[in-house]
Amino acid sequence: MAELKATHLTAEYRRELLGTDVTHPRMSWRIESDRQGTAQKGYRIQTAGENGNFAEPLWDSGLCESDKNVLVPYDGPPLSSCTRYLYRVKVWDNFGRESEWSEPAWWETAFYDSKEWVAQWITPTSESIDPQAEPAFLLRKPFSLKGAEIVSARIYATAAGVYELYLNGGKVGDDELAPGWTSYRSRQAYQTYDVSAQLQKGDNTIGIMVANGWYKGRLGWENKANHYGDRRAVLVQLHVRYNDGTEEVMGSDPTWKASTGAIRFSEIYDGETYDARLEQNGWSEPGFDDLSWGAVERLELPLTHLVAQENVSTRVTQTLKPLAVIVTPSGDTLLDMGQNMVGRIRFNVSAMEGTVIKLTHAEVLDKEGNFYMGNIRTAKQLVTFIAKGEGTETYAPHFTFQGFRYVKVESYPDQEKGLPPEAFSGEVIHSDMDQTGAFECSDEMVNQLQRNIVWGQRGNFLDVPTDCPQRDERLGWTGDAQVFAGTALFNYNGGPFFTKWLRDLKADQLADGQVPFVVPNIIQGYSSAAWGDAATVIPWAMYTSLADEQILAEQYDSMKRWVDYIRSQGDNEHIWDTGFHFGDWLALDAKEGSYMGATPSHMVTAAYFVLSTRIIRNAAKVLGFEEDAAYYGALAERIAAAYRDEFITPNGRVAARTQTAHVLALVFDLAESKDRARIACDLNEMIVENNYHLTTGFVGTPYLCFALSDNGYHETAVKLLLQKTYPSWLYSVSKGATTIWEHWDGIKPDGSFWSDDMNSFNHYAYGAVGEWMYRKIAGLSPDAEHPGYKKVRIEPDFTGGRLSHARASYESMYGTVEAGWTFQDGEIRIEAVVPANAAASILLRGAHADEVKGSIKDEGILSIRQEAEGVRVETGSGRYVFTYARTDSTYRIYTPDMRLSEVVQWETVKQILDRHAPGFSDHLNHFANLPLEAAANSPMGTAISKEQYEAISRELSQIRE
Structure with missing residues (x-):
């Protein structure tokens, strides 16, 4: 590990923030150090433009004497729209050390003013496509770029509905169900895509598919649709920059054309119907014949409530293979994914033209082992695929998601001989948050x-x-x-x-x-x-x-x-x-x-x-x-x-x-x-x-x-x-x-x-x-007085019986925090990890200060004190291990599985109880897993006085194994 280093730079929680309208992005970093007890005493941030010229930075914070390294706002000149900014950090610590500059990270802005949209909301004219038609709309626009070398290109896009964006035949980005679901009447998100590598000199084509989604589709149990509007629409704007310093901007407008294709139906609750025979191959590529396509028109939807995407994108985050193929007592053939998941099934099939394959999704089987859809209520969760009959076809639905473990498969070729599980996979879909x-x-x-x-x-x-x-x-x-x-x-x-x-x-x-x-x-x-x-x-x-x-x-x-x-x-x-x-x-x-x-x-x-x-x-x-x-x-x-x-x-x-x-x-x-x-x-x-x-x-x-x-x-x-x-x-x-x-x-x-x-x-x-x-x-929690795990509370409670170890870890804004404990060889072992520039308050429950071994004299230890519950250790950053004799903090000493029937020294405990409160030991034995205070105050048994309780407590606190 380097002596001192700033790492893991993020802006607004993200390592790569592409397309933000935040005017003062907040930067965070972690500190790596080879010494315990490391705390930041100062930082310096530099921000540069796209050229990365930190020799003449756009903003230099100078040395800021501060321990803050989480969500520090940019405080330089106003940022420009559609611009990438680089930033780097160096830090000073409490040992007088100065780090090198970190590796640069970046964020990129989108639009700060709705007037920067030159694109128009567009939708197929009612003459070309019925606005209430179920098939997903396809919209396309061919265009040509000049011969200069493309330096960068971005598409800013959203939809009244859910959309997928295509460029020159390839899907743009890996988002699913964009633009997501916001309070559309007040706020509509748009996405930013880097399409620099997908554009080419000369002829290009943008294509976009749009379905109902949350905007127009059926939502709620009252079978209502059109909650936000009754027409789908799209908004697309392309910015291209060339090496000669020029820029082209083009947006969706009535010159686009529209049609429908293979997606005949798609709804959040009810699934998707896909007729591969109706695929319009090459529809988002240059040279496609769109003479039969219909006209589009401008739709009067607002631009003022558009916001750059705030949430992380929804993506496929994991792929599962079927655990088993099941034939139920009623004769259905099912895929068991082994996990109740949310997402979709992708499958491969070679089938005759017109073959109709159906996938119905459910969470559980009934007590006879049959497919159960009762709890799904009116949601169909049905995916229908109609084969075009050309070689091996691959399909997964586009604009829906299902909650399921079991999938009923109907009419897959030669299904009676058994489904080939290798032909199916489950794609798990959710907001792609960092697991911490x-x-x-x-x-x-x-x-x-x-x-x-x-x-x-x-x-x-x-x-x-x-x-x-x-x-x-x-x-x-x-x-x-x-x-x-x-x-x-x-x-x-x-x-x-x-x-x-x-x-x-x-x-x-x-x-x-x-x-x-x-x-x-x-x-x-x-x-x-x-x-x-x-x-x-x-x-x-x-x-x-x-x-x-x-x-x-x-x-x-x-x-x-x-x-x-x-x-x-x-x-x-x-x-x-x-x-x-x-x-x-x-x-x-x-x-x-x-x-x-x-x-x-x-x-x-x-x-x-x-x-x-x-x-x-x-x-x-x-x-x-x-x-x-x-x-x-x-x-x-x-x-x-x-x-x-x-x-x-x-x-x-x-x-x-x-x-x-x-x-x-x-x-x-x-x-x-x-x-x-x-x-x-x-x-x-x-x-x-x-x-x-x-x-x-x-x-x-x-x-x-x-x-x-x-x-x-x-x-x-x-x-x-x-x-x-x-x-x-x-x-x-x-x-x-x-x-x-x-x-x-x-x-x-x-x-x-x-x-x-x-x-x-x-x-x-x-x-x-x-x-x-x-x-x-596990004992791991933040301290509200020092939020974000700036100060960690590590207070594991292992007195509850039957557990012999537990551990938790958390990737905080400061770095990895860990707390764990283990019973081993008559000792309790407490482990803690505290990241640099953070501190911890660790409770060694039931310990006595003169008996604790391990990290008790480490460099990062700030203080040690005896408390009623045990030893309190205040630490700076570092990795710590403490061991001490395993005793109970109130009145019982247990064997590893913590059962009262195996209590150690019970006779000694009983003598103390009987000396101060005759007969109370029988009552205490009745409440096998209550601490002394609870048993003493229980109205279900013998009560004891405060004086008796205090006398018993004093003697019991001296018991050692």
């Missing part, structure tokens, strides 16, 4: 759960965070995204993804602050607690995970309008008791026939009212809005007081005896400190009474294990995680799930289904438990 997080532990079923969480995110993060990818829905439900945001931002870098989606949320938010149920909004439903709170929760999650202060600034008005709207509702400004709310959606304690759990919806509204108000208070502090911070801070405390008056009894009990009600009171810090122990104990006992099963829904589930772990019941939380019987996270794993289910019992123990109405098998919300796994089991 990893987690694994000693329980393989939990590892499968983690894989299911990641696959659920991949399947549903397709330009918007959809609820499900298979049925007639696939909408950006705000509640689902809100509860999953923390997990999502660990698994992938969601900076561009959520930035784009939050701008859509703000665009679709009503003037009075109401937030829609889905974003982009096509169902006209607004303002449910926990759903609308996506407006506050997700920007704050981005800030803590990515140190993205700008997203707080951008969304701050939206955040305030949401809370101010809540305050305006009803007669009591501190209790939101009006309107419709989803409540604890799909909780198992719901009344028969209801989707809403038993937790009163007004408890949910009040809890989230406090949460969102506190988030605004915190955001105001970050942004320097001191008056707002004071105002919303005081408001939050009044709301919390009103909550306590309304929902917590004078003797400190939560008014509703549901798991979710207790979870919210604890995690949202709604109870007074004197009542927390009782509320936590009550929550724990509800779970114990339910034989360690949960009953929570969308609202309670993400926070359930946090409520337990943070209040003395981590062992119960771990037991919940490891529970394999219904309802539990591992129940679906035991049933072969490869993604997260919408319902705890989507498939019941007898193999029957929960319901056809609403039973997705790829629905990420309950995967929000991932955030607890990463933060509590």
Whole structure:
């Protein structure tokens, strides 16, 4: 490793940012160092024009004495449109070292002014093609370039619909389903493509295919189409630069021509029909005969709401081969992809002309092993291919995607002899975010759960965070995204993804602050607690995970309008008791026939009212809005007081005896400190009474294990995680799930289904438990006071039993962060990796400072102190390993599988208990996996006094193995 080096340069989160309209791109870099405890003390940035002349830079920041190396904004002269800029960085560290200049990186601008569009929105005339015709439109334009050498060429393109762009016979770029789905009435994205290598001197041809997509196609379960418009259109602009310094610009206009081709039908929900006999070979190449093609006309669509693409592109990110070919009891022939995936099937076939091959996609088989489409509802998920009969033909659909594991194949040649699996492949499609997080532990079923969480995110993060990818829905439900945001931002870098989606949320938010149920909004439903709170929760999650202060600034008005709207509702400004709310959606304690759990919806509204108000208070502090911070801070405390008056009894009990009600009171810090122990104990006992099963829904589930772990019941939380019987996270794993289910019992123990109405098998919300796994089991989390993992909290909790190791890693903006622990040879081993220019606070749980071995004297160690829970080590950057004798931090010392039946020194523990509280050991033995405080305060058994508890604690803390 070099002594000191700036690496991994990015602009707006991307290594190569092609086509941006950001006026001050934010640059980030990592620091590599051969010394522990390295911190940046200063940086210098230089920006150059396309010539890369850093000797005369466009902007030179000079030496900036700062430790900031994440999202540092460009602060030079105004940028020009359609221009590439190079930048480089050097850094100084706390050891007095100066790095060399980094390798240059670049960003490239698109348009800063809508007047720079010379292109026109065009569509086939109604005389040439019926605007409501189902086939995809083909539009083309031949053109000639002068003889000078081409230096660079860019196409800027978008569509009212979804499009694919072609140039001289080849597809341009690798985007799928461009331009993506935005709140089209307010914001429409366009893409930038580098086509320098595809152009040629002389004759060239641009071609573009466009289908309905989200703009015009059927969306929602009410069978409605044309949500944004009733005519497809395209907008294409080409810029060519020559070595003689000249430039040509040409755009779509009424001189283009239009036709249709092989794509006879294509819809998001229903699939695609492709008739290869109707292919117009060479249609996007020079010399093609288009005399029979029809005219196009200008369509009056706005240019002012066009924005350069903000999100990462949707792409094919992985290819899967079929796991098996299955013939079902009913005689269907299926491909089993081995994974519930989102994307499409590509296949090769040699068949007679006119052969019709059908692929129908589904997620699961029924209990008899037959193909099951009931939960897909009205979505057809049908791909139909008609062969032209010329050699080996290859096909994959263009403008649709399916959610599936199983594919029913009909009429493939010689199918009765068996399908050739090598002819088929599954192409996984989603927003191509950088994967950042990893987690694994000693329980393989939990590892499968983690894989299911990641696959659920991949399947549903397709330009918007959809609820499900298979049925007639696939909408950006705000509640689902809100509860999953923390997990999502660990698994992938969601900076561009959520930035784009939050701008859509703000665009679709009503003037009075109401937030829609889905974003982009096509169902006209607004303002449910926990759903609308996506407006506050997700920007704050981005800030803590990515140190993205700008997203707080951008969304701050939206955040305030949401809370101010809540305050305006009803007669009591501190209790939101009006309107419709989803409540604890799909909780198992719901009344028969209801989707809403038993937790009163007004408890949910009040809890989230406090949460969102506190988030605004915190955001105001970050942004320097001191008056707002004071105002919303005081408001939050009044709301919390009103909550306590309304929902917590004078003797400190939560008014509703549901798991979710207790979870919210604890995690949202709604109870007074004197009542927390009782509320936590009550929550724990509800779970114990339910034989360690949960009953929570969308609202309670993400926070359930946090409520337990943070209040003395981590062992119960771990037991919940490891529970394999219904309802539990591992129940679906035991049933072969490869993604997260919408319902705890989507498939019941007898193999029957929960319901056809609403039973997705790829629905990420309950995967929000991932955030607890990463933060509590592996112990890796950001510190909101030092966001973006500038300071890392590494506090693994291995006291929950049954796990012998766990590890998490995260590719932060600063570099790789790791936390892991292992039980080995009677010792606990804690490992941590902290990137340069970051720091960590590491808890060695249950340790005593004089017994810790390993990295305790390393250069990067800043301080060591003994705390009640163990040893706290503050470190700078570096790799650290600590080992110490394995002991429990309260009262038990376990063997590796942590079972009470194998407790070490139990007789010694029993003597101490009996000495101070006769008979209490029998009670404690009854609560095998409760910590001392929980067992002592349990109303189900013998209580002990505070004095007895403290005396027992003092002696137990001295026990050593």
